[in-house]
Amino acid sequence: MMTTSEQTNHQVSLKLLLPLLASIIAVSPLAIDMYLPAMPIIAAQLSTDMSSVQNSLSIYLLGYALGLLFFGPLADKYRRRTLVIIGISGFTLVSFAIPFVTSIEHFLTLRFAQAFISSAATVVVPGTIKERYGNNTAKGFSYVSMIMMVAPMIAPSIGSVLLLHSWQAIFTVLGIYSLLILCLAYRFLPERKQVVEVKRVSFxxxxxxxxxxxxxxxxxxxxxxxxxxxxxxxxxxxxxxxxxxxxxxxxxxxxxxxxxxxxxxxxxxxxxxxxxxxxxxxxxxxxxxxxxxxxxxxxxxxxxxxxxxxxxxxxxxxxxxxxxxxxxxxxxxxxxxxxxxxxxxxxxxxxxxxxxxxxxxxxxxxxxxxxxxxxxxxxxxxxxxxxxxxxxxxxxxxx
CATH class of the missing domain: 1.20.1250.20 (MFS general substrate transporter like domains)
Known part of the structure; x- marks a missing residue:
């Protein structure tokens, strides 16, 4: 039997679940779109050409795809909350580190790491929705997508405003955002319903x-x-x-x-x-x-x-x-x-x-x-x- 406090927390977590899942998925669209207006300034300050900075977008997508391949099977084996915490924590640390880069090589390396580790968090979202909605999984996907689409709509504008201060401010704000999501995920993200496996399945x-x-x-x-x-x-x-x-x-x-x-x-x-x-x-x-x-x-x-x-x-x-x-x-x-x-x-x-x-x-x-x-x-x-x-x-x- 759950206590009254536990029941209240459970109800609150369910009310926050879809916005929370959308906020987790929105990490990547924000990381992709917010810094687009800053590309020319980043190129100038890192003493490189524009094409090298543009390649950071391809590097990010590559890191994200490889991260999905790595963390996908792990999401079926280990606790989802653990993967979310690992993914968002890693994204937060890398976001706070990027403003201190001094070369394009460091910038590209950290962008790859940022994308790769963030996939640990996002890969668990569809499975969580499926578990909660069952045969109506598409309904849950649609709700999350509706909320998440706000991110790419406003991200370039946010980046342009932050650029008035510096391009580094964009990644600092990304770090603050992900830190907030980390706290909410730690507090409200429910754990998966445990499924007993008949046999261990390899990666x-x-x-x-x-x-x-x-x-x-x-x-x-x-x-x-x-x-x-x-x-x-x-x-x-x-x-x-x-x-x-x-x-x-x-x-x-x-x-x-x-x-x-x-x-x-x-x-x-x-x-x-x-x-x-x-x-x-x-x-x-x-x-x-x-x-x-x-x-x-x-x-x-x-x-x-x-x-x-x-x-x-x-x-x-x-x-x-x-x-x-x-x-x-x-x-x-x-x-x-x-x-x-x-x-x-x-x-x-x-x-x-x-x-x-x-x-x-x-x-x-x-x-x-x-x-x-x-x-x-x-x-x-x-x-x-x-x-x-x-x-x-x-x-x-x-x-």
């Missing part, structure tokens, strides 16, 4: 289980394809709006902002419907919208229609992409009881891996227009459609 065997799970293979491919579409948008949209359509920086910020709001709206709609419709059905709804919207995007770019047509199809396209992604990830995780951390690592690594190809693909097919971008988005959606056709066929046969 590599867990990956073999995930990749060998036939019911999840097509969903993993779908997750990769829809991630390619998302990263194609992130990579190309500054060029599309600023160069092709020649909008102002203010107009670009506004257009980008309404796309983010569309993502949040799609997640909100998903939280309202997924408990009744199920993740597979919501995934199919998003796929239908994505197919229509991406086809409209190709038509708009092929005929070089005015900006309003591109904006009109991008809004439902990005909303549907977010709906496909969150429900696909939920369907993957629901297939694993003891390997949710490993599955999360696989999803994250494949996502960043395929996402890194968006830039080279767009560069290879560059023709000065937005058509290659539109075609890449459309092709990505078609791949998801082909992956999901067997599920649709099986469902119809059963009915």
């Amino acid at each position: 590599l065997a867990r990956y073999k289980i995930v990749f060998g799970h036939k019911k999840s293979q097509l969903d993993l491919l779908s997750s990769m394809a829809i991630s390619l579409a998302f990263f194609a948008f992130i990579t190309a949209i500054p060029f599309v709006y600023l160069t092709v359509f020649k909008v102002s920086e203010f107009a670009f910020s506004f257009l980008f902002g309404i796309n983010v709001m569309t993502l949040m709206t799609a997640h909100f709609i998903n939280t309202r419907l997924v408990t009744r419709k199920g993740s597979r059905k919501m995934q199919s709804y998003g796929l239908v919208v994505a197919l229509l919207a991406s086809s409209g995007l190709v038509i708009a770019q092929y005929f070089q229609l005015p900006l309003i047509y591109t904006v009109a199809v991008l809004l439902p396209l990005m909303g549907s992409i977010s709906m496909i992604a969150v429900n696909t990830d939920a369907l993957i995780l629901l297939g694993f009881n003891r390997e949710s951390g490993t599955a999360t690592a696989v999803i994250g690594t494949l996502r960043f891996g395929i996402g890194s190809l968006a830039g080279p693909i767009l560069a290879y097919f560059y023709d000065g227009s937005a058509l290659p971008f539109a075609l890449l988005m459309w092709c990505s959606v078609i791949v998801v459609l082909l992956c999901q056709l067997p599920h649709w066929v099986n469902t119809n046969l059963k009915n």
